[in-house]
Amino acid sequence: MRLEDSLQKIKIIDFGSQFTQLIARKIREIGIYCEIISHNKINKNYKLERNVKGLILSGGPLNVYQSNKIKFNKNILFANIPVLGICFGHQIISKEMGGKVKQSKSREFGLAKVIKINNSILTKNFFSNNINNVWMSHADEVIKLPKNFKVIAKTNNSKLCIIENSKDKLYGIQFHPEVTHTNRGKIILKNFVFDICKIKKNWSPKDQKAKLIKEVRNKVGNSKVICALSGGVDSSVVAKLLSNGIGKNLTCIFVNTGLLRKDEENQVVITFKKKFKINLIYVNAEKQFLSKLKNISDPEKKRKIIGNLFIKIFEKYAKKIKNVRFLAQGTLYPDLIESKSVTGSQTSKIKSHHNVGGLPKKMNLKLLEPLKYLFKDEVRKLGLELNLNKDIISRHPFPGPGLAIRMPGTITKEKIKILKEADYYFIKALKDNNLYHKIWQAYAALLPVKTVGVMGDNRTYEYLCLLRAITSEDGMTADFFEFKKSFMQFVSNQIINNIRGINRVVYDITSKPPSTIELE
């Protein structure tokens, strides 16, 4: 029997929310095993497994009255299993149980104050002085309470914000407890799984490691695997996971795209080949990448070109190794969710992450992406379980397309050289000032504008360097980091004094959303 068949679990029914995997990740973090299923798959013949002890209905872009798009069989709500509906999930429970949902007069996006009306097990320890800050993202609202339900809390724009039918264990909340901007949101999820569903802790990073190794072994068998190693956290964890799981059947390929950070190629070869003794092929493809990217400025085109070329190179090297059937890469969940829908439900595409959207339609190798349902911090915990050293695990994320997407506009050798230096001075200053580990991700970018400056009594006309430093928990949402003026002054001086080609430095003060972490 599979481990996950024996564990009590929460099933998350996905209606296409950008946050569905965040719900899953929070449930895992609480220490409970969970699985996601698209609402499309809940048809008339669908049977819940006996070890499902609670259901969570996600948010989503649909409207509850779009019956042609909602395939979900409502009988599942009467299975005598506790149900928690979030946002759209709250609306669907309300509608199916006899309430009414309507387009809100005023939509609610972002922070809202939720006010307690009644006690509930679901909201135990959630409110402070009967009030709490929560994060909303909805255009419809529940306007009529279903029969046998009571109101637990309201906001100014949403009178039926938390509702419950405690007898049948049906709960609905309009806001998103899974996002970090909802204060104490995790308490709601904990109350649901422990006090309402009555599941005991059964999941940890160690279990995660064992499950992933087992899955990899089952999938790969005796075939050989090549792994796209970039030296970043994700691909390093994949490489170590695979090396634990399939040993010598793994070969890592490291491609120098010419778009890496300063000295990165040397560091990767030293760490993986010399220190970890992993079978590593180093490919210098700098010329190929730069020639394909010549005169390309469209961000999506850049991503697709880089993704395609990566795969071509891997396929070429894979052919040199006998019996290679799989290409492993360190795709994480946020890479997937922003590129396409994972469960088959309807979500909106934000950008093609290079290792997902850039893949050619016809590929000779099968993809192996063991981390594709995990978030960055979960991957870091897994890395520690795999005994990877802290230097690698705590590195800031670096995207596959590298400096190409930190250089809006066309890519030239001259710009790359300038940008590598700027990034080096910024990151060095962060490390020297003990700021590196307080920041989730930081980098320098080169903007495609030149501005006028004055240096040594002479006019200059040079590039604009943008610095970005953000705090985040999982890369899905982020806020800019607040530096002291003295630090910013220091970094600006370091960059301008040491690098020819930049005469102005600016700091990006946008959060995600509305911006993304990378520029393209």
Ligand code: XMP
């Ligand atoms: P965005 O810019 O979408 O980035 O807010 C979220 C996180 O993902 C990283 N990122 C990528 N990682 N391939 C990757 O492996 C990609 O194509 C890619 N694009 C963005 C980004 O650096 C941030 O950590």
